Amino acid sequence: MDEPVRLLVAERQRGEQRIETQRVAENDLDFSPQCGNSRQLVDSSFGLELELAEALRLRTLRMDFQPQFDLGSGRGCGVEALARWVRSTGEVIAPSIFIRIAERADMIHALGAWALHSACATASAWCSGAAQPTTLSVNVSALQIDEKFFGVIERTLKQTGFPAKQLELEVTESALIANLALSIEHLNAWKQLGVRIAMDDFGTGHSSLSSLSRLPVDRLKLDRSLVHRMTLDRKGAAIMRLVVSLGAELDMGVIAEGVETEEQLQMLTDLGCPQAQGYLLGRPMTAELAQVALGKTWGNRAIPLRGRVGCAVRESQHIDRSAASSKRSTMSSYEAAHATTGRRRPILSP
Numbered sequence: 001m002d003e004p005v006r007l008l009v010a011e012r013q014r015g016e017q018r019i020e021t022q023r024v025a026e027n028d029l030d031f032s033p034q035c036g037n038s039r040q041l042v043d044s045s046f047g048l049e050l051e052l053a054e055a056l057r058l059r060t061l062r063m064d065f066q067p068q069f070d071l072g073s074g075r076g077c078g079v080e081a082l083a084r085w086v087r088s089t090g091e092v093i094a095p096s097i098f099i100r101i102a103e104r105a106d107m108i109h110a111l112g113a114w115a116l117h118s119a120c121a122t123a124s125a126w127c128s129g130a131a132q133p134t135t136l137s138v139n140v141s142a143l144q145i146d147e148k149f150f151g152v153i154e155r156t157l158k159q160t161g162f163p164a165k166q167l168e169l170e171v172t173e174s175a176l177i178a179n180l181a182l183s184i185e186h187l188n189a190w191k192q193l194g195v196r197i198a199m200d201d202f203g204t205g206h207s208s209l210s211s212l213s214r215l216p217v218d219r220l221k222l223d224r225s226l227v228h229r230m231t232l233d234r235k236g237a238a239i240m241r242l243v244v245s246l247g248a249e250l251d252m253g254v255i256a257e258g259v260e261t262e263e264q265l266q267m268l269t270d271l272g273c274p275q276a277q278g279y280l281l282g283r284p285m286t287a288e289l290a291q292v293a294l295g296k297t298w299g300n301r302a303i304p305l306r307g308r309v310g311c312a313v314r315e316s317q318h319i320d321r322s323a324a325s326s327k328r329s330t331m332s333s334y335e336a337a338h339a340t341t342g343r344r345r346p347i348l349s350p
């Protein structure tokens with residue numbers, strides 16, 4: 001048994017129930033309004049650690065994939081792998097919760113290695129087909145930014161045969177800035193393997209222009225708060241225009257995340273933002289659906305016609321009859337898991 005898991009079991013056996021409240025500082029977890037049952041989460045988080053360890057051991061976590069689109073051509077240009085955990089009770093635990101549980105319980109390295117392997121193994125099966133993702137983006141926790149992760153990447157690429165140049169590792173802006181010198185060192189080492197780096201949640205941290213120019217980052221992922229603010233007032237639009245041109249000036253790719261409305265999509269296109277991702281264009285979905293979605297375009301238009309938005313996803317669901325047997329297939333598999341029983345409630349909505 002892994003050391004952290006063994007310790008957790010031992011603690012529980014000693015009947016130290018108080019450890020639950022000690023270990024879980026309330027501000028450690030996400031108590032956003034959607035959560036609704038934060039008390040329940042605190043009370044059960046110790047048990048969740050054990051369950052998560054078991055889910056990792058039994059490989060019952062899975063990956064969904066959210067498509068990314070090129071705004072010029074309307075073509076699918078990649079996917080982001082997003083981890084999913086549905087407990088044996090059917091309850092869905094949001095990744096923002098279980099990733100933090102894994103980080104706190106020292107399971108993030110095992111979870112991170114699984115996530116990378118699972119995403120690369122799935123996407124390498126696509127590479128032989130027509131609908132290749134040009135980019136496979138995998139999230140990397142701040143705690144994984146160390147020398148050990150180099151070996152994990154190297155091994156995974158070797159074992160799965162996934163082309164390094166198509167793999168992008170997403171690290172949040174705040175994680176990179178927290179320890180700039182070390183981040184630069186590790187990122188440079190990872191890049192020697194041929195992978196690319198994206199700065200996730202860009203616009204939420206405190207990166208200075210000088211740190212941005214020093215980090216070996218290939219793509220900026222503009223946080224959805226910037227996308228949201230962009231259409232609210234002139235200042236929001238000005239900030240978006242600036243960050244899009246900043247990316248271009250620094251020779252970095254730029255992708256806007258959290259695109260939910262046609263107005264946002266239109267504006268991003270007008271501002272010259274090259275790529276976008278968001279519920280409007282396609283929710284996180286199963287690997288099978290994502291593969292088909294990637295092979296679709298919005299047509300030859302830069303902006304999809306009203307009603308055709310997200311058609312890649314809907315069409316894919318008609319094609320994939322095995323997966324599209326019911327209304328469930330029009331949702332992400334994550335949502336479907338929420339919806340299938342009345343009592344299943346997400347602890348936190350995506």
Ligand code: C2E
Pocket residue numbers: 066081082083084094095096099112115139140141200201224257258259260277278279280284349350
């Ligand atoms: P993230 O990396 O910023 O991922 C984007 C999140 O926004 C995902 O939530 C996605 O489902 C959601 N999203 C996508 N489009 C939209 C949209 O248009 N509107 C809104 N409101 N949300 C949108 P999800 O899947 O719940 O993941 C939450 C976070 O959990 C991720 O944020 C990432 O930080 C973390 N995460 C997920 N999978 C992994 C993983 O394998 N490893 C690590 N280290 N972290 C992961």
Ligand code: CA
Pocket residue numbers: 080139170200
């Ligand atoms: Ca991400």
Ligand code: CA
Pocket residue numbers: 200201221223257
């Ligand atoms: Ca993000």
